Amino acid sequence: MTATLIDGKAIAARMVEEVRAEATELAAKGWAPRLVSISVGDVAAAELYVRNQQRQAEAAGLAFEARNYPETISLEQLTGVMIGLNADPRVNGIIIQRPLPTHIPVKALQKAVHPLKDVEGMHPSSIGNIVYNDLALGPCTAVAAVEILKTLPLNIEGLDVCVIGHSEIVGKPIAFLMMGLGATVTVCHHMTRQVAVHSRAADAVFVAVGKPGLVTGEMLKPGAALIDIGINRVEGKTVGDADFESCAKVAGWITPVPGGVGPVTVATLLKNAVLATRMQMDHYSAAFAVER
C-alpha cells in the first residue's frame, strides 16, 4: 500500500468541536439548536441508526427529539406535522428517517420541510442554492465527501475530477460543489461507455454507486485521491465501492470504509443544524427587528 489513509473520524471530531462551540454560542443567545427526527412505522433497523444520531447530536450540544409515527399515518397528516414543525421556533432542524412506508413518497415530504430547517439539504431549493454557489445547507453525504477532499494538499482550482454515480443527493451535488470550487468535473454513471477512460484521467475520483469492487487500481491515475462513498455489506463486512487493496497501491490518498466518509457525514448533519439555527436566528431578527 502506497496511499495515505484518510482518517474520517479525525476530520469528523474536528468538525464536531466547531459545532459544539457554535451551539454554545447560539444557546447563549436563546437559540439552543434542536433537531426533530421523524420516523414512520416499526423500523427496527433504523432505530439503531436514529439512537446513534441522537447520541452524537447530544454529545455535540444539540437537543434531539426522536418522534415515531404509526405506519397508518397518511401523507396529509404527516404534511400537517411538518407544517407544525416549520412554524415552531423551538425546532431548528427536521430529519426524515428512511425507509418510509410506500404510501409516503419521500420527495413529497422533503418538499414540505421549510428550506431554513432542511438540515439534510434535500429540499429542491437547497439543491438549487448549491448550484447557485450559495453553499448554506447542502446534502450531508455530498458535502462530507467534498470536505474530505478539501483536507488534502491539492489545489482544487483546475483539478480534474471524476464523479462515478449521478444520484440526485450524492453524485450530482458533489459535481457542482466541485465545479463551484473550480474543478473540471466529469460525471460517469451506468450508461457511461468507458468509466476507466475518465477515471484514469482524474486527479480525484469520487465513487458513490453501491457496487463493491467497482473501482480497481488500474482505473486510477497514480497518486490520485479516491473518496469512496459506497456502503455495502459483503460476507458480513462493511466495504465501499472500491477494491481497497488494488486501489491503495495506486492512489495517493484513499478513504477507508468504514471510518471515511461515514463519520464526516454525521458531523455535516450536525454542522447543518447549527448553520440552520443561525440562519433562523438571523431571519427572525431581520423580520421582527428584535435586538438580541
Added chain:
Amino acid sequence: MTATLIDGKAIAARMVEEVRAEATELAAKGWAPRLVSISVGDVAAAELYVRNQQRQAEAAGLAFEARNYPETISLEQLTGVMIGLNADPRVNGIIIQRPLPTHIPVKALQKAVHPLKDVEGMHPSSIGNIVYNDLALGPCTAVAAVEILKTLPLNIEGLDVCVIGHSEIVGKPIAFLMMGLGATVTVCHHMTRQVAVHSRAADAVFVAVGKPGLVTGEMLKPGAALIDIGINRVEGKTVGDADFESCAKVAGWITPVPGGVGPVTVATLLKNAVLATRMQMDHYSAAFAVER
C-alpha cells in the same frame, strides 16, 4: 463546410405551434395564459427586447403585460409587487428583465417569484427540481440548447458531452439536463487546464462563455455536434463563441449565431408559460377541488 446547419428558427416555429394549441386549450378552461414582464428604470436597450418578446408571446396566443417601474423603486417595494403578482390568479408567469439597477440584486428578486410562476426557470427550487430530474420549468437558454441537441439523430444515452462554461443558469443546468438524459458530461471553464483535451473527446459540445472564437475546429472530434450559445458583437456583427468557419469543417452539426439557440430560447420561455399555467390550474383544482 461539411457540418449540417441546425435551423433554430424552424425548431422554434414547431414549438410555438404547440404552445399556441396548448394556450387555446387552457383558455377554453378559463386559464388563458398571461405573462407579466417587470423592468426597472429607463432601459432603452432592453425595451426593444421586451417589445419583441411581447410580439412573440401574443403571436403564440399568450397575454403579455409589460410593466416598467421607476429607477427609484426599492427592493422592498419590488418584492411587494412580486407578492401581489404571486397571489393574483390572473397572472401565470413573471419575467424579470435585466439589467436591473445596482440596488436591486437580481437573485433576491428571482427568489421572490413563486416557483409555479417562474417561467424563466431561475428560482433555486426550479434549478433544484432539474437536479431531481423533475423537468418542469427549467432555465430557458439551457433547456433550449438541450432541445436542439434532441432533434439530432444521436443516442443521448452514453453520449460523451462537453459543456464549456459553468454559469449557474446555462452551463450547469445543461450539464444536469444532459446527465438526466443519460449522457456522460464533463464541464469545463476558465480554470480548466486543457479544454481541448475534453472537447476533442466529446460527441457533442455546448459552449456558453461569451468569447468569440473560443472554440476552433481543431478542438472538435470530427462529426461532433456543436451547440453555440454565445452571443457576441464583433465589428457590428452578432457571432457566437465558436470560430464558425473552422468548426463547420469538422463538426457534424452546428448551430448558427444568430438563428440557432436564440429563437429556441424565446420559444422555451413561451412553452414554460403554458406549462406554468397548467401547473397552476392543476394546483388550484387540487387545492379547492373545483370541477372545471
